[in-house]
Amino acid sequence: xxxxxxxxxxxxxxxxxxxxxxxxxxxxxxxxxxxxxxxxxxxxxxxxxxxxxxxxxxxxxxxxxxxxxxx
Numbered sequence: 354x355x356x357x358x359x360x361x362x363x364x365x366x367x368x369x370x371x372x373x374x375x376x377x378x379x380x381x382x383x384x385x386x387x388x389x390x391x392x393x394x395x396x397x398x399x400x401x402x403x404x405x406x407x408x409x410x411x412x413x414x415x416x417x418x419x420x421x422x423x424x
Contacts, residue, residue, distance in 0.1 A: 377403070 377399060384395035409418060 381395045381399045385392050
């Protein structure tokens with residue numbers, strides 16, 4: 354393994370940690386700015402779908418997650 358590859362993996366790891374939090378804060382800021390909402394309300398509006406996604410991911414089986422349709 355080269356040092357360049359290790360640096361690349363470290364940058365990818367850092368980006369995978371920072372990325373979702375950055376998107377969350379950007380959506381919260383946009384709701385505050387455009388919707389004229391208090392930051393607390395924008396935070397709650399933004400966190401509800403995320404919590405729903407986490408609950409569905411952890412507590413349902415694969416067919417529910419993928420929503421396989423009958424043909």
